[in-house]
Amino acid sequence: MFPTLFRRMAASAKEPLLRRAPLSVVNNPYKARKVWPPNFKELTVQQQLRFEKKYKRRIMLASRSPRWEKGVKLAQLITIVAALVWILFYSEFEWWGQKYKPSEEIRRKTNYLFGVVDPEKRYERRKDAPPPPPPKGEEESK
Structure with a gap:
């Protein structure tokens, strides 16, 4: 197995690589039909x-350019969704003769991502959470 491998590696190529490399109109093996x-x-x-x-x-x-087209479509979608969210949650306008004003509760909830990052509830602990660790300045009771 190895002698054959070494013999093949040592043998020279049938055609020198440099002679085939620069293709031009004259030596191109793939001729055009038309x-x-x-x-x-x-x-x-x-x-x-x-x-x-x-x-x-x-x-x-x-x-x-499929990637460019996909990016443009995604940007259009994001723009349309953002405009609809702004219109429904933040703008005040007249709709068929009636004044539309989103409630303060909706505005507050959307401002704080529906209560996830609400500053009023920032320091509340869940009922099922373990007790907080004692402060580092105080010694633990013995």
Whole structure:
């Protein structure tokens, strides 16, 4: 097993790599089937139209950017949702002849993320929480 491996590693390549590396129009092994772009003076009107459509389609496909489109759609969605939240929770306006003003309770709850970070409840402990540790300045009772 190892002698074969060493023999193959020591053998030279069939073709030098540098001779194949720089591809050009002359030594390209993959020849094009058709000349692109075609000479439009030799084509009929129908063939010209077909090639124009093909070229436009290729340009459109090459210019597509799915990540950019997804980002733009996400930004639009976030903007619309933020505008609706602002309109419903914070703005005061007239709706079909009636004044609309969101209640102070709704405003307060949304300001503090529905009570999660409410400053009034910041230092409250849950009923099922363990007792707090004693302050470090005081000695523990013996």
